Amino acid sequence: MSLPCKPTERVVVVGGINADLKARTTAPLVPGTSNPGTATLTPGGVGRNVAENLAHLGRPVALVGVVGDDDLGRLVLDATAAAGVDVSHVRTHPGPTGSYTALLDHRGELVAGVADMAAADASSPEDVLGAADVVAGAGMVVLDGNLPVATFAAARALAVEHGVPVVVDPVSVPKAARLAEEVRDLLAVTPSHGELEALGGVDALLARGVALVWERRGASGSVLHAASGAGAVELAAPVTEVVDVTGAGDAMLAAWCHAVLSGRGQTEAAAYAHEAAALTVASPLTVRPDLGEMLAR
Numbered sequence: 001m002s003l004p005c006k007p008t009e010r011v012v013v014v015g016g017i018n019a020d021l022k023a024r025t026t027a028p029l030v031p032g033t034s035n036p037g038t039a040t041l042t043p044g045g046v047g048r049n050v051a052e053n054l055a056h057l058g059r060p061v062a063l064v065g066v067v068g069d070d071d072l073g074r075l076v077l078d079a080t081a082a083a084g085v086d087v088s089h090v091r092t093h094p095g096p097t098g099s100y101t102a103l104l105d106h107r108g109e110l111v112a113g114v115a116d117m118a119a120a121d122a123s124s125p126e127d128v129l130g131a132a133d134v135v136a137g138a139g140m141v142v143l144d145g146n147l148p149v150a151t152f153a154a155a156r157a158l159a160v161e162h163g164v165p166v167v168v169d170p171v172s173v174p175k176a177a178r179l180a181e182e183v184r185d186l187l188a189v190t191p192s193h194g195e196l197e198a199l200g201g202v203d204a205l206l207a208r209g210v211a212l213v214w215e216r217r218g219a220s221g222s223v224l225h226a227a228s229g230a231g232a233v234e235l236a237a238p239v240t241e242v243v244d245v246t247g248a249g250d251a252m253l254a255a256w257c258h259a260v261l262s263g264r265g266q267t268e269a270a271a272y273a274h275e276a277a278a279l280t281v282a283s284p285l286t287v288r289p290d291l292g293e294m295l296a297r
Contacts, residue, residue, distance in 0.1 A: 001199075009261045010060040013157060015047020016117055016146030016171075017065040017080075017090065018098035019072045020286060022150035029105045038284060041234045042286055043076040044100050046144040046171055049087075049247055049287050053254030053276070055084035055292045059261070060140075062086040062130045064155075066123045068097035083289070089131040090296075093122045098243030108244040108281075115172075117146050125154035134163040139261050140187070142253065145171030145179055153182045159183050169253055170195040184208035190253055192216055212266055216249065224270055233267055238278040252277040255295070 025037040043052070047065055054061040067073035069092050076097060081087045100115045105111050128135065128151060132240050135141060141159040143152055143166060159166045165187035170176035176183075176191060176198040183189055183199055189210050191199055196215055199205055202225045205213050213225040217237075224233040255276035259269035272295070279294050280287075288294065 010062060010134075010137070011051075011054050011140045011142060011257055011261070012062050012064060012131070012135050012138040013047045013051040013054070013144075013170075014064040014147065014151075015142070015144030016045035016098065016134075017048040017063070017067050017076060018100055018115075018117065019076055019100045020044030020047040020246070021099060022104060022244070022286070023102070024104040024108065024244070025104055029103075029111060036112050043079045044249055044286060045076075045098065046146060046169055047142070048076070048080055049250035050142055050144070050169070050254045050257075051085045052080060052083045052287045053251045053291060056259060056287070056289055057254065057258045057295070058292055059232075059258045060086075062131070062134050063087045064127060064135075066091050066093050066127065068093060068095045070097055072099070073097040083287075089127075089134060091123075091127055091130075095122065100239050102246055104196065104244060104246070108242045109170075110245055121148060123131075123147060123148050123151045127151065128155045128158060132158060135159055135164065138164050140164065140257055141166045142169070143167070143168045145175035149179060149182060152179055156182060156185070161164060167253070168255060169249070170199065173198045179262070184210065186210045187260075188212040188214055190214045190216055190256075190291055192218075192251075206219045216252070222270060222274070224267060226266070235267070235270055235274060237274055240278040240282045244284050244286075245281055248277040248280045251280040251287070251291060255291075 023039045025035045051061045051063040101114045105110045168189045175196045176195040206227045215223045221237040252273040256269045256273040259272045
């Protein structure tokens, strides 16, 4: 499904930038002992992944965040820029680049993940204010829950002040809980069921000025709860072979933002986003460079 792209409507993503280490067993996992498998090191971070997916969809996109002054940080920034993302608003700080370590079983399902978000924790409201012009001129702003509360609040307030729609990925239950009071006055928020509970539930979010609560349920699909009073809309996830679940939610969010900015309705955009997630799950890559081409088929 090919979508038109309005070049002037750039997305600004403010969020986590890190390196991903993915270890996958080649046989059913046996807890408490060494398991044979494979390991890969790739650029990662929810915000960074969303930005790269948007670039592969043909959407102009700028990334705001922090990396460490180390080889991992340089590797991640070089790869992100090569994918077509504007990284001129990413700050380098004197410390290590954050990392996310994922343990996957032989089916590609996540067994456990460990996030060391040292660089994301170092981001500050000044990083957002330093990119005020690009945020104010955006067609949409995406925020991820890895941000410190003060940075998240500054980015949301700046976008709202300039009438720029804001979309939020809470990332995890603990991060959703600490950001709950700042998740308001948004175009959309995309929580899992657990994250939705941590944010106070659908009614509370709609009352706080969130126009769309898009509850994501993994392989079971998703549910859209709109403030318009249209009622809940359930969408099924496409059937696909699971190779690696890492990055599916990031592709899904990027595709939804791209589709909405291309003039699609929220439900149609969510269906398009499910296709993007299915393509990502069917790939060993966290971010598929051919995502736009595959969706256009």
